[in-house]
Amino acid sequence: AQSVTQPDIHITVSEGASLELRCNYSYGATPYLFWYVQSPGQGLQLLLKYFSGDTLVQGIKGFEAEFKRSQSSFNLRKPSVHWSDAAEYFCAVTGTASKLTFGTGTRLQVTL
Amino acid sequence: DVKVTQSSRYLVKRTGEKVFLECVQDMDHENMFWYRQDPGLGLRLIYFSYDVKMKEKGDIPEGYSVSREKKERFSLILESASTNQTSMYLCASSLSGSERAFFGQGTRLTVV
Numbered sequence: 001a002q003s004v005t006q007p008d009i010h011i012t013v014s015e016g017a018s019l020e021l022r023c024n025y026s027y028g029a030t031p032y033l034f035w036y037v038q039s040p041g042q043g044l045q046l047l048l049k050y051f052s053g054d055t056l057v058q059g060i061k062g063f064e065a066e067f068k069r070s071q072s073s074f075n076l077r078k079p080s081v082h083w084s085d086a087a088e089y090f091c092a093v094t095g096t097a098s099k100l101t102f103g104t105g106t107r108l109q110v111t112l
Numbered sequence: 113d114v115k116v117t118q119s120s121r122y123l124v125k126r127t128g129e130k131v132f133l134e135c136v137q138d139m140d141h142e143n144m145f146w147y148r149q150d151p152g153l154g155l156r157l158i159y160f161s162y163d164v165k166m167k168e169k170g171d172i173p174e175g176y177s178v179s180r181e182k183k184e185r186f187s188l189i190l191e192s193a194s195t196n197q198t199s200m201y202l203c204a205s206s207l208s209g210s211e212r213a214f215f216g217q218g219t220r221l222t223v224v
Contacts, residue, residue, distance in 0.1 A: 009152070032210050044215045051210040067205045088120075090154060094209045098143045099170070104154035 002027045003092050004103035012109040013081050021076040021106050023091035034092040035065055038105075044090065050074065052085040061085070086110045118203050118216035123202075125223050131190040133219050135203030144186035145213065146170075146178060148199040153203065161186055167172045177205045
């Protein structure tokens with residue numbers, strides 16, 4: 001069965017510091033991978049996606065993620081965090097069968 | 113832009129009632145999904161549908177059923193509402209597995 005693990009429930013970083021949010025997936029074939037962000041009281045917004053090609057994908061708001069098949073990972077990174085990045089981040093996996101599975105999320109707190 | 117509309121933002125129902133949550137998308141998407149979102153548990157897939165009248169169980173289908181009679185509409189049914197079904201319910205749609213999902217604003221259901 002497909003699944004997503006986000007091992008960090010809560011992360012706190014200082015504004016201007018770098019960020020890495022971890023995501024590990026389980027899927028039997030080539031996955032399609034996504035990162036979404038949910039700000040308080042807001043809907044889910046897509047940050048970036050991977051479905052083939054270059055394993056380093058760029059997204060909105062300066063985020064990027066790297067697909068590592070050997071590690072079954074799709075970690076999200078940002079070189080310099082802004083206070084407005086405080087939100088909850090969700091990693092998701094799907095494939096040709098269309099079932100879209102999310103992780104439990106990582107809540108990011110940014111200190112000034 | 114794609115619009116996914118959920119019929120209610122807030123709903124209060126009594127234990128044992130049959131509850132219908134409606135979701136409509138306006139972009140001819142093949143896939144539609146129902147999730148519930150609870151703190152610390154992320155988005156958990158209840159049911160999804162990849163075509164009219166086709167449905168697949170997600171990870172937590174117990175106590176729920178769905179209906180997709182028309183491509184644009186996907187209904188979630190709580191056969192006999194219970195207090196442990198108090199949650200935020202999110203509907204989503206996507207064109208295909210490799211494409212992003214679009215989410216509705218959610219229905220916050222309280223069962224008393």
